[in-house]
Amino acid sequence: MNEIVRVVVVGGGYGGVTAANSLARRDGVSVTLVNPRPEFVERIRLHQLLTGSDDAVESFGDVLGGNVRLVVDTATLIDATERRVSLAGGGTLPYDYLVYAVGSGASDPGVPGAAEFAESVSDLEAAERLRAALAATPATAPLTVVGAGPTGLETAAELAEAGRRVTLVCGKVLGPSLHAAGRRPVARRLAELGVTVLEGPGASVTEVTGDAVRLADGRELPSSVTIWTAGFRVPDLAVRSGLLTDAEGRLLTDGTLTSVGDDRIVAAGDSASMSDHPFRMSCQAAVQLGPAAASTILRRIAMKKPAPVRMFFAGQCLSLGRNEGVTQFSYPNDKVNALRVSGRPGAGVKEIACRFTLNKLLSGARKAGSGTPRASRGDGAALPETPRSEQRTTTSGTS
Incomplete structure (x- = not known):
């Protein structure tokens, strides 16, 4: 390798x-993360926040890594022809290869009042914002969590363990991604915490107002704060940039995570969609897809296939409050099976999984050079050193 290869990670x-x-x-590779x-x-x-x-x-x-x-900026457009990324701050970043890793966020509920309330x-x-809304709401006020996937289950349990009155609206079934054997300890724990669980054909939301949730079977639930956890979407950056995507806007790739139609763009995480092998959007997938995307680029740089x-996949870990969980x-x-760990051991496994994931990132950073990463705004100006509590922004679109 005779010249520096520029890689931009979005x-x-x-x-x-x-x-x-x-x-x-890898020597000879310059990496910029946006x-x-x-x-x-x-x-x-x-949910712990x-x-x-x-x-x-x-x-x-x-x-x-250093x-x-x-x-620190938001990518607004990928020009695949010119190989450059436009930033909200007005700058552009040229690249030889690009990693598309924009993550996911809340989906549009498509239910009247949900987006507003x-x-x-x-x-x-x-x-x-949700934490602030909860702080402004009396502890005895009714809360409604919509969606019984992992996010909904963990959120409902966390709030109930803190003494909140929680109703969980599941739709058809509690924990649809779980094995039937895994749902039983989840249901038991939610009952212990006092969570009201609504499931079945009529337990789908038809309208959200400022103080209530209406269901398909005609029931109206009082709700001071309604929390929507059903479904995720990816940012529309790939669509806006004219790249090939699936129906949900995820970048279409082949089995090597290479963008269909552009071998200089490789995807990782929730924003990737392998056309012949779809996978569940999750942290567990992302920490495997990131290194795999890097491997694809490094092999191409080395003129290898x-x-x-x-x-x-090993399974799904759920925390049901701080004291119990289900793995x-x-x-x-x-594909899930009937094996599971529940109760305090289940909570321990979930905490181990969280710490293992973070330690994996810390280890990767040490291997990627010592020192603090060079941080700048999109215009190239260095960021001032500020306490962590002051470094929050209100932009969105990537993880």
């Missing part, structure tokens, strides 16, 4: 950070 979530650190370990926030968000802990048991953020100085340049816990800013991605095991292809 998105600083689990997939983007692991990709950037893997790339930055993210709208100056901090890394531990999305798997955002609501009750104050964790702030759900880590310094990029800890999780990102060989990675951090640009429902809160979310899908990203840091939404979780902070990239290898297809091989994914391995649902799966086959390597992500």
Whole structure:
């Protein structure tokens, strides 16, 4: 390699950070990571932010290697022909290869009143707004969580354990991604915490107002704060940039995570959609896809054929408050089985999984160069040194 290869990573979530650190370990590769926030968000802990048991953020100085340049800005357009990324701050970043890792956020509920009145816990800013809304609401006021996937279950349990009155609106079934055997300890724990669980054909939301939730079967639930956790969407950056995407806007790739139609763009995390092997949007997938995306780029730089991605899933870990949890095991292809760990051991496994994930990022950062990442705005100006509590922004679109 006779000249520096420029790689731009768009998105600083689990997939983007692991990709950037893997790339930055290679001599002759210059890595720039673009993210709208100056901090890394531990999305798997955002439900803990609501009750104050964790702030759900880590310094990029800890999780990102010193060989990675951090640009705190939002990517607005990818020009694949000219190979450059336009930024909201007015600057542009040229690239030889690009990692598309913009993550995901809350989906449009498509239910009257939900966009106006429902809160979310899908990203840091939404979780902070929700925490403020909860702080302004009496402890005895009724809360409604809509959606019984992992985010809804963890949010409902966290709030109920803190003494809140919570109703969980499941739609058809509690924990649809779980095995039937795994649903039983979840239902038991929610009952112990006093969560009212509504499931079945009539338990779908038809309207949200400022103080109520209406269901398909005609019931009206009083709700001082409604929290929508059903479904995620990806930012529309790929669509706006004219790249090939699936129906949900995720970048279409082949088995090596390479964008269909452009071998200079490789995807990682929730924003990737392998056309022949779809996978569940999750942190567990992202921490595998990030290094895999880096490997594809490094093999192309070395004039070698990239290898297809091989994914391995172990299961799903749920925290049901701070004292109990459920770990649902799966086959390597992500199909769940009847094996599970529940109660306090389940909570312990979930905490181990969270710490293991963070330690994986910290280890990757150490291998990607010592020192603090070079941080700047999109116009190239250095960011001032400020306390973590002052480094929050209100932009969105990436993890």
